[in-house]
Amino acid sequence: MKDTPLSNCERDFLLKAIEEKKRLDGRQTYDYRKIKITFGSDYGCCFVDLGQTRVMAQVSCELVTPKESRPNEGIMFFNLELSPMASPAFEQGRQSELSVKLNRQLERCLRNSKCIDTESLCVVSGEKVWQIRVDVHTLNNDGNLMDAASVAAISALCHFRRPDVGIQGEEVTVYSPEERDPIPLSIYHMPISVSLAFFQQGTYLLVDPCEREERVMDGLLMIAMNKHREICSIQSSGGIMLLKEQVMRCSKIASVKVSEITDLINKALLNDKTARKAGGRCGFAESIPQERITALKTDQTSVEMTGVGETVSSIVQTAEAPPQKVPSPLLPVPGVGQVGEGMRNTWGVEEEEDGDSSGGDSGEEAVKMEEEQHKEDKSRKVDVVEILDSEEEEEEEEVVILYPETTEKAKNKGSSSGQKGAATSRKQQKK
Amino acid sequence: MFSVLKERVGDVLLPGDEFCCGPQETLSLTDSGKPERLVAGPGIRQSGDRLLVSRSGVLRHKEPNKFWIESQQRRYVPAKGETVIGIVTAKSGDVFKVDFGGSEQASLSYLAFEGATKRNRPNVQVGDLVFAQFVVANKDMEPELVCIDGSGRANGMGVFGAGGLLIKVSLGLVRRLLAPHSDLRADLEKLFPCELVVGMNGRVWVRAASVQQTLIVANLLQSCDTMTPSQRQQLFKRVQQGGL
Numbered sequence: 001m002k003d004t005p006l007s008n009c010e011r012d013f014l015l016k017a018i019e020e021k022k023r024l025d026g027r028q029t030y031d032y033r034k035i036k037i038t039f040g041s042d043y044g045c046c047f048v049d050l051g052q053t054r055v056m057a058q059v060s061c062e063l064v065t066p067k068e069s070r071p072n073e074g075i076m077f078f079n080l081e082l083s084p085m086a087s088p089a090f091e092q093g094r095q096s097e098l099s100v101k102l103n104r105q106l107e108r109c110l111r112n113s114k115c116i117d118t119e120s121l122c123v124v125s126g127e128k129v130w131q132i133r134v135d136v137h138t139l140n141n142d143g144n145l146m147d148a149a150s151v152a153a154i155s156a157l158c159h160f161r162r163p164d165v166g167i168q169g170e171e172v173t174v175y176s177p178e179e180r181d182p183i184p185l186s187i188y189h190m191p192i193s194v195s196l197a198f199f200q201q202g203t204y205l206l207v208d209p210c211e212r213e214e215r216v217m218d219g220l221l222m223i224a225m226n227k228h229r230e231i232c233s234i235q236s237s238g239g240i241m242l243l244k245e246q247v248m249r250c251s252k253i254a255s256v257k258v259s260e261i262t263d264l265i266n267k268a269l270l271n272d273k274t275a276r277k278a279g280g281r282c283g284f285a286e287s288i289p290q291e292r293i294t295a296l297k298t299d300q301t302s303v304e305m306t307g308v309g310e311t312v313s314s315i316v317q318t319a320e321a322p323p324q325k326v327p328s329p330l331l332p333v334p335g336v337g338q339v340g341e342g343m344r345n346t347w348g349v350e351e352e353e354d355g356d357s358s359g360g361d362s363g364e365e366a367v368k369m370e371e372e373q374h375k376e377d378k379s380r381k382v383d384v385v386e387i388l389d390s391e392e393e394e395e396e397e398e399v400v401i402l403y404p405e406t407t408e409k410a411k412n413k414g415s416s417s418g419q420k421g422a423a424t425s426r427k428q429q430k431k
Numbered sequence: 432m433f434s435v436l437k438e439r440v441g442d443v444l445l446p447g448d449e450f451c452c453g454p455q456e457t458l459s460l461t462d463s464g465k466p467e468r469l470v471a472g473p474g475i476r477q478s479g480d481r482l483l484v485s486r487s488g489v490l491r492h493k494e495p496n497k498f499w500i501e502s503q504q505r506r507y508v509p510a511k512g513e514t515v516i517g518i519v520t521a522k523s524g525d526v527f528k529v530d531f532g533g534s535e536q537a538s539l540s541y542l543a544f545e546g547a548t549k550r551n552r553p554n555v556q557v558g559d560l561v562f563a564q565f566v567v568a569n570k571d572m573e574p575e576l577v578c579i580d581g582s583g584r585a586n587g588m589g590v591f592g593a594g595g596l597l598i599k600v601s602l603g604l605v606r607r608l609l610a611p612h613s614d615l616r617a618d619l620e621k622l623f624p625c626e627l628v629v630g631m632n633g634r635v636w637v638r639a640a641s642v643q644q645t646l647i648v649a650n651l652l653q654s655c656d657t658m659t660p661s662q663r664q665q666l667f668k669r670v671q672q673g674g675l
Contacts, residue, residue: 005530007518008558009592009636017642026650 003089044160052142057152074121113232143211472499516630545585560592595638
């Protein structure tokens with residue numbers, strides 16, 4: 001499918017805005033869009049958001065025979081895929097000019113800069129080496145795919161762990177992650193690409209062009225650099241003439257941006273590491289919402305109801321009276337008021353079955369059974385509990401408890417107060 | 432069925448949600464014998480005795496019996512009579528090809544402009560914006576646009592767009608902008624004078640006194656897509672106080 005054409009009015013407006021040093025999204029000339037780096041639940045899976053641009057990188061490894069010219073070096077393979085998901089202009093399975101350009105730049109940025117120690121990937125010289133494959137998929141295109149791809153690729157490589165191998169004589173064993181901890185790749189430095197767009201034959205310069213800016217730009221300069229200010233690759237496209245000073249200035253801008261992005265990647269890696277260590281969900285897995293029911297229709301489940309009435313009444317008759325003393329209100333967590341043990345929420349807590357209650361004080365049932373339980377209670381104890389909810393904003397609620405006057409008196413009005421108690425407690429449960 | 436639907440008005444529904452006539456629904460004998468009829472709008476479709484939700488969004492209801500899903504969809508499907516903003520992509524013979532953001536390009540005859548004759552051709556360049564109306568919008572035929580109404584008047588349509596910015600918003604926002612008593616438009620009017628052209632295909636063209644102001648309006652419109660009215664009013668107030 002053809003891409004949406006750019007109208008003359010947009011082109012004119014963009015150029016006018018750039019002349020006035022304004023950008024569509026309110027950025028300054030040298031600002032990057034917001035970069036967000038998240039990792040998947042697997043090692044070596046990384047998502048990078050650069051504003052609306054979204055890119056995913058996945059690293060995988062495989063044992064292969066090495067190239068004859070380099071018998072003791074591992075193999076790096078990079079592949080950048082422009083999927084139609086990113087933009088309707090991208091076609092599946094056809095190498096477009098853009099995809100060749102981006103693939104080439106990614107290779108130059110990461111392989112030719114020798115940022116990864118390929119010799120450490122050798123298992124048996126001349127026979128078995130690791131091949132590391134980096135697949136970069138574009139998920140959405142809003143300009144500057146190259147920078148997003150380079151950040152995603154290097155972050156994924158830093159995040160990746162390859163399985164450990166052991167050699168006994170001729171035999172090579174690959175250990176699963178359960179047997180031996182997987183090993184990270186040894187990375188010397190992190191090259192990051194920074195794109196600079198030129199307008200009006202190099203008069204105006206913008207960092208990190210968005211999609212519409214990319215369409216009206218005259219030329220593009222992509223500088224790949226690491227944080228030690230070593231240029232790993234530099235490529236100018238679009239056929240504009242740049243002065244020596246301009247290139248120097250661009251490399252200075254790039255060095256600042258690269259150190260910022262490197263810090264960001266390190267922080268993201270550290271966050272992921274701590275999250276993994278803590279055993280919690282991390283990265284992409286965290287964002288998968290769970291346990292939400294979205295359908296309105298639920299299948300009916302039939303419940304065996306025969307003899308329930310008798311059981312309840314027998315329980316009511318035989319049950320022992322709970323202690324007369326009214327326990328002080330507990331505040332397990334702010335926002336949850338609780339009086340007595342009766343309606344303790346026992347989600348996930350191993351509960352011992354005690355005979356005097358009908359088992360109604362567990363979990364969700366508690367809400368339904370509250371009423372029943374209170375009816376039960378009326379024979380022996382009445383807690384007149386009045387909980388006045390103060391303003392919603394307040395974290396902790398004020399709990400006012402009117403202690404029961406006398407048992408006899410309470411007995412008379414037992415049922416009504418019991419109901420009241422149930423109503424208020426239900427209110428609490430909701431919170 | 433009615434009561435089930437009414438209960439959910441204003442709720443967020445997702446594709447796959449379904450409504451079915453519950454067994455508790457009984458016919459009243461005393462009521463007039465008219466069976467209740469229900470009009471299922473966009474996003475709701477009938478399947479046997481059930482109603483299926485086919486689009487994610489908020490369920491809306493209009494008295495007496497219309498229900499539809501208000502979605503934040505961005506994909507435009509042309510409909511006859513709707514006005515859209517298109518970009519002229521090619522001039523071929525006596526028609527212009529216009530991109531309106533749909534699956535196909537529409538054709539626009541050069542005679543379909545106000546005052547155009549065979550001798551007096553309209554001045555339309557490739558890349559120009561046109562505000563036009565669909566006369567043919569059919570899934571089996573090429574859509575066709577015109578820039579005149581039934582009586583041959585331009586009625587606001589035609590080539591436009593010098594000095595403004597074209598942005599894309601969701602179709603839901605466009606409908607909200609075009610609604611008769613749109614509170615969004617009322618909020619926008621309080622800010623500063625600006626010119627808007629709103630196409631039903633989700634394209635909005637904005638022009639204000641300066642580049643800065645145009646950008647502000649454009650960004651405000653794009654950001655209010657997912658805001659509640661109170662959030663939006665707060666944002667607009669902040670912009671106003673910012674003295675921009």
